[in-house]
Amino acid sequence: MAAHGKIIDSINTAVADGQTPLFSFEFFPPKTDEGRENLYMRMDRMCALEPLFVDITWGAGGSTAESTMEICKYAQTYFGTNVLMHLTCTGMTETQLLDVLHKAKGVGIRNILALQGDAPKGKLDWLPTPGGCPHAVDLVRLIRKHFGAHFCIAVGGFPEGHPRSGGNLAHDVSFLKEKVPPLSSYTPPSIPRSSNPPALLRGSLGLPIQDVTPDQDDFPTPPSSASCQSL
Numbered sequence: 001m002a003a004h005g006k007i008i009d010s011i012n013t014a015v016a017d018g019q020t021p022l023f024s025f026e027f028f029p030p031k032t033d034e035g036r037e038n039l040y041m042r043m044d045r046m047c048a049l050e051p052l053f054v055d056i057t058w059g060a061g062g063s064t065a066e067s068t069m070e071i072c073k074y075a076q077t078y079f080g081t082n083v084l085m086h087l088t089c090t091g092m093t094e095t096q097l098l099d100v101l102h103k104a105k106g107v108g109i110r111n112i113l114a115l116q117g118d119a120p121k122g123k124l125d126w127l128p129t130p131g132g133c134p135h136a137v138d139l140v141r142l143i144r145k146h147f148g149a150h151f152c153i154a155v156g157g158f159p160e161g162h163p164r165s166g167g168n169l170a171h172d173v174s175f176l177k178e179k180v181p182p183l184s185s186y187t188p189p190s191i192p193r194s195s196n197p198p199a200l201l202r203g204s205l206g207l208p209i210q211d212v213t214p215d216q217d218d219f220p221t222p223p224s225s226a227s228c229q230s231l
Contacts, residue, residue, distance in 0.1 A: 006152035007111045022052040029067035047079040055084035060120045061091025073107045085109050088117025093131040113154040114139045137178045155179040
């Protein structure tokens with residue numbers, strides 16, 4: 001599958017051609033140069049399985065910004081696979097977020113997973129950053145305002161409800177719907193605890209929802225513990 005494209009286009013083409021199930025791999029940026037080299041060797045073997053894309057996580061406050069960007073660039077250049085780069089609101093001002101997005105565009109990244117993010121290390125509660133984006137939907141709007149349709153934007157969904165929602169799925173869906181078209185392109189679950197998103201979630205959005213497959217026996221066994229995701 002062609003690299004440097006929008007994941008939503010790859011999804012639509014594959015579904016139309018009956019090429020399902022689809023899968024992706026998620027990788028976490030290592031803390032050392034040695035760890036990164038080891039990751040590249042594993043990614044090389046795993047990308048040979050032809051995932052739809054790989055996604056690379058983002059550390060709170062941009063703590064892995066350089067590493068995340070480098071891994072995304074490397075994967076597209078040397079493995080020929082599409083990349084979904086995570087980006088979170090945690091500890092980032094709008095200026096910092098835009099700087100990251102301009103750099104992402106500059107290295108050919110076309111896909112962003114826009115998330116609110118976790119609380120910074122050592123903090124119990126998530127608090128908005130002054131001059132930043134209070135919620136993921138604000139980050140989505142920021143991307144669309146400054147970059148138009150350049151990026152395919154994925155947004156997080158919680159199949160069993162957001163941890164802070166009190167179990168009110170309908171309330172959750174009302175917020176999720178703010179992030180769907182024309183703002184975003186598809187929805188992978190932020191916390192993969194359910195293999196079957198409820199009908200309320202699936203039927204209310206009108207865009208692809210990425211299920212997580214807990215049983216990976218249907219896929220070739222990858223040479224690492226990276227998660228497999230079915231689209």
